[in-house]
Amino acid sequence: MIREGPTITRIPVDERRSRLVAAAFRVVAQDGVEAATTRKICAAAGVSLASFHYVFESRDALLEALVVAGLTSEDTAVHAVLGAPTPDGAGPADIEGVLRGGLLGYLDSVVADPAREQALLALAHYARRTPGLDSFAAQMYTRYYDLAAQALGAAAEVTGVRWRTAPRTLAPLVVASTDGLTLAYLTTGDLVVARQIVDACVAMLLTHIEAA
Structure with missing residues (x-):
């Protein structure tokens, strides 16, 4: 004891x-x-x-706290990069740089604490196949989509561009990309592949920016 x-x-x-x-x-x-x-x-x-x-109050309450802590950490990592000034102090220069910086900030958070990401993935899988907790996994991804949409909105705001496609519509695509790079890194530890996924996601998102 x-x-x-x-x-x-x-x-x-x-x-x-x-x-x-x-x-x-x-x-x-x-x-x-x-x-x-x-x-x-x-x-x-x-x-x-x-x-x-x-x-x-219960084990389930602790599991919920894990999800909240993980999401908060990821949100902080992405938004810290979105708001970071460029070396000359003039602020983020362009939307491509801000998007890439935000996604690389997320990747850095995965590299820094892979146990957190592994735990969040395990929680999502567990909830999906556990009667009574299936809505928990859906709530996790709803929150992921919310964070992605907020990040896309913040990226447009700090760079002065407009999205041709609504951030809410683009959010699941971003989450699919971050899921992919997370699984790739946790499985192989290959940062080159993870960064290629970042580049592909950025290239996709740029096609949804309104022309100047």
């Missing part, structure tokens, strides 16, 4: 939550969702089962 000493019990709730989420990412990525029991996650986080139930 895992016991918490005096120091652990004084850890703030937010920090306990962060520990449990980080541990759950590692366990799900390594062993799969089915094997990610609350006991195993608590052991990886170094907290007690009682502490787990103080922070999360």
Whole structure:
């Protein structure tokens, strides 16, 4: 049994939550969702089962927190690049550069934390084949589409261009591309192939920009 000493019990709730989420990412990525029991996650986080139930109502609540944390991280990575200034400080120069920068920012986040992406993929597959959780996977992808549409809108805004096709319509194509590069990188570790997927996605998106 895992016991918490005096120091652990004084850890703030937010920090306990962060520990449990980080541990759950590692366990799900390594062993799969089915094997990610609350006991195993608590052991990886170094907290007690009682502490787990103080922070999360259930295992499903923790799984939902994993999805939210993963989406937030990806959103931050993409938008940080979209808003990044060019070396001369003049701001992003053109839509092609901004789109490529945003997608490469996403790729960088995958490379930096592959366990997170592996866990999110495992969660989506698990939810799809689990009665009662099938809507969970659909909700994940709805959120992915929302993030992609927001990123495309932000890219147009910072570069002053207009989309010929609505960002909401283009969003699933972007998500299909990011899914592809994620799977390619996680399976092979080949950054060259992942960057080729980025280039192909950018080239496709450029055909949907209104002519000046």
